[in-house]
Amino acid sequence: MKRLFEKLAPWLLFAAAIGAWEITVRVREIAPYILPAPSVIAATAISDWSLLWAALLVTLRTTFLALLMASFGGLALALLFARWRWVERSLFPFAVVLQVTPIIAIAPLLLVYLETDAAVLTCAFIVAFFPVLSNSVLGLRSVDRNLIELYELYGASRWQQLRLLRLPAALPYFLGGLRIGGGLALIGAIVAEIAAGSAGKGAGLAFRIIEAAYRLNVPRMFAALALISLTGIAIYLTFSLMSRLLLARWHESEI
């Protein structure tokens, strides 16, 4: 009985919070344009579904494209870094500069130079890139010294050493980078969409939020916001699951 309660506790707390919100709004008769009740938000999400769904697809597309580019780009650059120190010393400062400069400050500039779509994609890519890169470099460098010697003893080629030793050893780190990068890519996409403020067919979720704010359609703002959160959670869970499936049998992090 107690164990059951402990298992259910997080869900009960969540339900209680939503319930309290609903009751507060109803009892105090707060106007929906100030704070909509959860039920109103849910109703709005359903009635505006086609609009929100289309916007979600746009944002998702940007996020995943950016993440894909960040994975390949990050891993490729990490391989160069791990192979040649001087490449790392020369290029790492650029990566750091891109990382520490807030993306919201870079976005307007990118929007001047690039098409809106490309600029939004670039923003999402920039923020997702760094964690993948730095984690992969760390992973490629953390190979057991003795294993490297063992490979040398048996005359392994560089390619064999990379394929059979360095890449598998770096996998847990790479997946960790991907998990962080996934969340950041979504944030990058949203931030860039807000900076772009682009309307029309290619409008993402963030634009729908701004648009709804101008119209004081607060329930739709909340619905869009909830959708963004759910997307972020889904991305995180997807990568956690992937890492569990790939590492379950051997890595300490998944035991």
Add this chain to the structure above:
Amino acid sequence: MGADMSPSLVTLRAVSKTFQTGTRALDNLNLDVRLGEFLTLLGPSGCGKSTALRIIAGLMAPMSGQVEWGCVKPELGFVFQDPTLMPWASVEDNIWLPLRLRGQSKAQARKRIDEALALVGLSRFGGAFPRELSGGMKMRVSIARALVTRPAILLLDEPFAALDEITRFRLNDDLLALQKELAATIVFVTHSVFESVYLSSRICVFSNRPGRVMQEIVVDAPTRGSDFRASALFGQTCQQASAALERAYGLEGTT
């Protein structure tokens, strides 16, 4: 000394090694490894005995002096102090590695893998992953991997130092049985007097850094086992080795 007149397998002549840090690991080391013997390099920790082993293995080049092989350099197996297994690969894939690096498919290597597994008594564990095994079993896998190429000489660098005593005794006996079965030459590094006397046909006691052979002890016992461990010869030889080791420690700071 030198009652054993077997031909030399490998000879180190005036080998010296200084590390980049300025540490002089070996100074003018002369060492002769004879065909079919069980040679132990016994010495204080950090005396350069592991360095000597690595130089024989070709993992490290001497700064001066020569490593001369009797005829051609034979097939060689190396066992590290840690099991040094790839955690992402199953036991059989770990054992397959040396052959895989030489281009053998798993099907081609199958027979050798099974043979090596049987030699260390792990036939049922081919599909297990390293983290599912105990410390002693991991060490057995490491030995099986070294044996899979059917080496003529097996080099072991304090392989059992991290194991409990019971496991260690058992592995010592297994190692002796293996040597008998394979007729291999073994060079074994340890800082344990008892282990060295129990296993070896010949012991080279190393001086403190920079390492040289200070004393050579021939252990002239045809059979090993609990009888040998209780025999007067065992006790005498242990005393002799301990005294030599103490003198080795005593030299600290004079060179």
